[in-house]
Amino acid sequence: MQKIAVHIVRFNQDLDLLERCIRAALNQDFDDYTVTVTENGSSDSVESSLLAQFGTHPRFRFTDNKKNLGFAGANNKFFRDSDSEFVMPLNPDTVMPPDYLSRLLIAFIDPLVAAAEGKMLKPEPLPDGLWILDGTGMTVSRARRARERGQLEVDHGQYDLAIEVFGVSATAAAYRKSALETIKFGESEYFDEDFFTYWEDLDLSWRIRLAGFRCVYVPNAIIYHSRFAGQSKHGFRKPSEFTRHIRNLPTRVVYWDWRNHLFSIIKNDFGRSFLRDSPFIVTRELLLFGYLVLIEPKLIAGIPEFFRLLPRILRKRKIVQQNRVATSEDMQRWFSSR
Numbered sequence: 001m002q003k004i005a006v007h008i009v010r011f012n013q014d015l016d017l018l019e020r021c022i023r024a025a026l027n028q029d030f031d032d033y034t035v036t037v038t039e040n041g042s043s044d045s046v047e048s049s050l051l052a053q054f055g056t057h058p059r060f061r062f063t064d065n066k067k068n069l070g071f072a073g074a075n076n077k078f079f080r081d082s083d084s085e086f087v088m089p090l091n092p093d094t095v096m097p098p099d100y101l102s103r104l105l106i107a108f109i110d111p112l113v114a115a116a117e118g119k120m121l122k123p124e125p126l127p128d129g130l131w132i133l134d135g136t137g138m139t140v141s142r143a144r145r146a147r148e149r150g151q152l153e154v155d156h157g158q159y160d161l162a163i164e165v166f167g168v169s170a171t172a173a174a175y176r177k178s179a180l181e182t183i184k185f186g187e188s189e190y191f192d193e194d195f196f197t198y199w200e201d202l203d204l205s206w207r208i209r210l211a212g213f214r215c216v217y218v219p220n221a222i223i224y225h226s227r228f229a230g231q232s233k234h235g236f237r238k239p240s241e242f243t244r245h246i247r248n249l250p251t252r253v254v255y256w257d258w259r260n261h262l263f264s265i266i267k268n269d270f271g272r273s274f275l276r277d278s279p280f281i282v283t284r285e286l287l288l289f290g291y292l293v294l295i296e297p298k299l300i301a302g303i304p305e306f307f308r309l310l311p312r313i314l315r316k317r318k319i320v321q322q323n324r325v326a327t328s329e330d331m332q333r334w335f336s337s338r
Helices: 015-025 047-054 070-081 100-109 177-183 200-210 239-247 251-268 271-295 297-323 328-332
Strands: 004-010 033-039 060-064 086-089 113-121 133-135 138-141 146-148 163-165 174-176 214-225
Touching (some): 004 015, 015 033, 100 214, 113 177, 138 200, 271 297, 271 328
Parallel strands (some): 004 086
Antiparallel strands (some): 086 174, 113 174
16 A cells, blocks of 8 residues: 555646646655646646656656546545545645655654644745744634634744644645545545535544544644635734735635635534534624625625535534534634634
């Protein structure tokens, strides 16, 4: 059995960006892995260019889905067909240093660790040589706002402790395949395909925790990430900053971000911790939706789709809650006041 299979889903990313990502991924100081690029319905083709550059590399693979299955669907198809011990979705806008895989996989010595994420940095240092953090593991507030720890902070080593975290970003996280098999829906729905893209990693991390597994952060595994969307640093607590952030994003991205975050709560939250925090949750969701509609009125057009998908989400919730082993008290400690 292969140790780890790295998977890059391409949807219209520039060839130069993709080549840089692949070149770094193929330059690991670790032997037992492959790097697969999956074309996912892009408007152009880069197959001939990639095969000309990397086709003779023994670890390189190329596949074509012929249509856009979304981030969730494309990765699920790859995970299903992989016989490796670990799988890693890798965003095309990342660059892995040579020791990233070897450092990250050390975390899986603990058999209860199902997912691990390294320290993500912005791709270029500041003039003084310091780096901007892109993420160090996922946190969730009492209002259930999920975000990457430390995102947009200057890295002064404040997140250099290897710890257990609520969840991991699917930007460049490794997952234990056997753990994913225990929490999937149907034959091969590891990421929830109703999400299509955005926050499918929050939902998967939540389900991993509910099943009794752990997610960890590995600070000495460093990776560089450009990130297309990201999050505003202070949320809608700073309206002008938040408004600028939202208006720089396509309406569809704003809709997926709002919808899928709410779907994650609907599917996974439960018990006394939910009842304790429901005033925070309901208040935030109402304020956020109202604010988003003011900024992006086109968001209203997505409401019928939300309610069309809701019955399926509720059926999946039933499966998640029937199979969970974590108690409300187990989960409560992950929902911080911040």
